[in-house]
Amino acid sequence: MKDVFKIGVIGCGDISTRNYVPNIMDRFRNMEIYALCDLNRERAESLAAAHGIAHVLSLDEIFEDPEIDVILNLTNPQVHYELNMRALRSGKHVYSEKPLGLNLKEASDTIALAKEKNLYVGCAPDVFLGAGVQTCRKVIEDGLIGDILSAKVANMYHGPENIHPAPDFFYKIGAGPMLDIGPYGISEMLYFMGPAEELCCYGGIGINPRPIKDHYTDVEVNTHYNGIVKFADGRCASVNFSWDTWGAENGPCVQVYGTKGSLFLSDPDNYGEGSRVHVLLEEDMRDENGKISREKTSHSGEYKKDIPLVFDCPTENRGLGLCEMIEAIKEGRPSRANGEFACHVTEVLDGFNIAIATGKPYKMQTTFQQISRMPEDFVSKMR
Numbered sequence: 001m002k003d004v005f006k007i008g009v010i011g012c013g014d015i016s017t018r019n020y021v022p023n024i025m026d027r028f029r030n031m032e033i034y035a036l037c038d039l040n041r042e043r044a045e046s047l048a049a050a051h052g053i054a055h056v057l058s059l060d061e062i063f064e065d066p067e068i069d070v071i072l073n074l075t076n077p078q079v080h081y082e083l084n085m086r087a088l089r090s091g092k093h094v095y096s097e098k099p100l101g102l103n104l105k106e107a108s109d110t111i112a113l114a115k116e117k118n119l120y121v122g123c124a125p126d127v128f129l130g131a132g133v134q135t136c137r138k139v140i141e142d143g144l145i146g147d148i149l150s151a152k153v154a155n156m157y158h159g160p161e162n163i164h165p166a167p168d169f170f171y172k173i174g175a176g177p178m179l180d181i182g183p184y185g186i187s188e189m190l191y192f193m194g195p196a197e198e199l200c201c202y203g204g205i206g207i208n209p210r211p212i213k214d215h216y217t218d219v220e221v222n223t224h225y226n227g228i229v230k231f232a233d234g235r236c237a238s239v240n241f242s243w244d245t246w247g248a249e250n251g252p253c254v255q256v257y258g259t260k261g262s263l264f265l266s267d268p269d270n271y272g273e274g275s276r277v278h279v280l281l282e283e284d285m286r287d288e289n290g291k292i293s294r295e296k297t298s299h300s301g302e303y304k305k306d307i308p309l310v311f312d313c314p315t316e317n318r319g320l321g322l323c324e325m326i327e328a329i330k331e332g333r334p335s336r337a338n339g340e341f342a343c344h345v346t347e348v349l350d351g352f353n354i355a356i357a358t359g360k361p362y363k364m365q366t367t368f369q370q371i372s373r374m375p376e377d378f379v380s381k382m383r
């Protein structure tokens with residue numbers, strides 16, 4: 001098996017230019033970018049020139065080129081399914097930006113085709129492979145916060161329209177807070193708690209049409225969600241996402257509550273920087289006589305402890321999941337940010353929309369195999 005895999009990138013927009021292409025060129029020694037492709041050829045050409053990438057190809061050419069091992073799909077969500085399926089039909093492994101599909105059918109068709117062709121599918125977000133989430137998982141596995149009872153995922157703010165050069169797509173089918181930011185916290189929650197069994201959710205569209213910079217855009221997707229996930233073993237988690245709230249003091253966060261303490265991850269979309277994982281432990285709530293202190297419990301925030309991260313990981317490390325998938329292909333084992341997991345995540349995201357539309361609980365159809373922790377030296381070995 002070859003040591004360095006050749007990547008064909010489709011989509012040379014914001015995330016490709018800002019994160020993936022520089023990261024792959026600089027950080028991950030098991031892959032190289034062989035070719036770029038974009039509907040806007042000039043965009044691909046200028047990115048290729050900036051990084052000395054040899055080939056700019058059309059869509060037909062990139063799928064047919066026998067040199068390419070993996071298609072990295074960084075296009076808009078509406079075309080992920082079509083392009084991922086085409087890549088698999090042309091015999092290439094796929095790593096896709098999130099979501100894997102706009103609904104369960106698209107995601108499950110994709111993993112079924114990969115299985116039939118004996119190819120790998122991986123999917124963002126891969127943030128759960130970063131040092132912050134990995135540290136949380138170790139805290140849980142080590143039993144520091146006791147038996148896990150429940151969890152909370154939240155991300156509530158006033159929309160992403162001021163941070164992207166062309167933001168209208170955030171309010172169209174395929175995006176909204178559930179499909180756009182939901183994959184981060186939801187993946188992490190599932191990574192901690194296991195497969196979901198049933199969901200319920202209330203929500204809707206808060207502001208329509210939506211003022212964006214110098215114009216208004218029609219909103220096609222729900223913009224606030226108040227949901228609950230029930231897991232197979234009966235435990236629950238609450239999920240709150242919104243792009244309609246000003247300064248809600250509710251995230252971004254993933255929190256896990258155990259019998260002996262609570263775990264706080266301050267930013268689900270972060271690979272690991274400084275001390276951003278905290279715990280609050282029952283033992284720190286006791287006074288000198290060993291009794292739970294009312295004074296301490298009413299100021300519990302002051303007793304949170306930083307947990308040192310289990311490994312060093314650059315804050316922004318997009319592409320880590322693809323890097324890990326390539327090692328999995330070489331070793332003939334399942335990858336971690338894998339298609340089965342992404343399919344379950346997609347069903348949860350879509351399930352919340354179905355629950356809002358029907359006003360009834362949504363019963364999950366898919367599941368996933370437990371995903372183990374990352375080796376703590378993985379990131380440093382791949383540099």
Ligand SMILES: NC(=O)c1ccc[n+]([C@@H]2O[C@H](COP(=O)([O-])OP(=O)(O)OC[C@H]3O[C@@H](n4cnc5c(N)ncnc54)[C@H](O)[C@@H]3O)[C@@H](O)[C@H]2O)c1
Binds near residue numbers: 038074075097
């Ligand atoms: N921008 C971010 O901050 C960010 C962060 C995390 C994940 N993502 C995800 O990354 C993906 C891309 O987001 P973005 O912000 O870079 O979008 P973008 O609109 O900036 O870029 C998408 C690019 O894909 C190209 N494209 C679309 N359809 C194509 C096709 N059929 N063939 C070839 N090229 C095609 C477009 O021309 C464009 O250059 C989305 O799935 C998004 O959810 C984005």
